[in-house]
Amino acid sequence: MYVPSHFAVPADRQAELLGRGGFAHLVTPTAEGLVSTPLPLLYDPGRPGRGALLGHVARNNPHWRDLPDTESLAIVTGPDAYVSPGYYATKREHGRVVPTWNYEVLHVHGRLVAHDDVAWLRDLVTRLTDTHEAGRAAPWGVTDAPERFIDGQLRAIVGLELVISRVEAKAKLSQNRSAADQDGVLAGLAASGLPGEAAVAAAMRAVHPGG
Structure with missing residues (x-):
């Protein structure tokens, strides 16, 4: 992944982002080509080296079979x-602005x-359930379901562990813009009311503490 220096994510922030867990796309090269499975993954920093991402797939999913050494x-x-050029203070100064996209992404190898x-x-x-049920008024636990039912569900899945060798992390959050432009993006995201934009604004504030 191409990561310009001003969009690089420091190691402590990488660990924080991994620790949040959530949805991911797991991609594996096979003899038949690339195989991709969307699934939730749990970060376990206690594994040797850089830790691991843990998840599971349906037993009928071929992703877990004949795993390569690569x-x-x-x-x-x-x-x-989406970031509109209209958010920027520099639009009013000289107009030399274009649309872009702000985002955070991790490539975990x-x-x-x-x-x-x-x-x-x-x-x-x-662990997955407890992580995502935490903070709910009435959190559901695995033991809330009948044991025989859970046993049957477990026999229908296979676990996957991605033993981490390296992480590429990119946070493109207007770090390359002036302070006035950053303030404009924050104001524009707050005013838009579109889904997900509050989360982008929060991520921007994490890398622009003065914003």
Whole structure:
């Protein structure tokens, strides 16, 4: 991934973004070509090296079979939003502005390992569930469902562990614009009311503390 220096994400911010978890696209090269599966992944920093991303797929999904020795890639997308040239203060000064897109994205590379073990899977789905149910008024837990039902569900899936070798992280959040233009983008995103734009504004404030 092309990452200009002003859009690079420092290591501590990378860990924070990975720790949020969420939806990703897992891409693996195979003899038949690239295979991609969209799925939620959980970051486990406790694994050796740079940690791992953990998830699961349906047993009928061929993604977990005959895994190659080459690296797989997890594309973890953060918030994104269209940025209108009308947001910029410089539009009113000289008009030499064009539309763009603000976003955060992580490309996580590593070796993919399959786990066809009920105990491993039970631990994973419990951790995934607890992560995404946290903060709800009445959080659901895996043990809320009948044990035999959960056992059947676990037999229908296979775990995947992406052992992380390197992370490419890009946060394109108007860092290359003037302070006045950044303020204009923040104001424009706040005023638009479109879905997801509040999350982009929050990400911008994380890299522009004075915004």
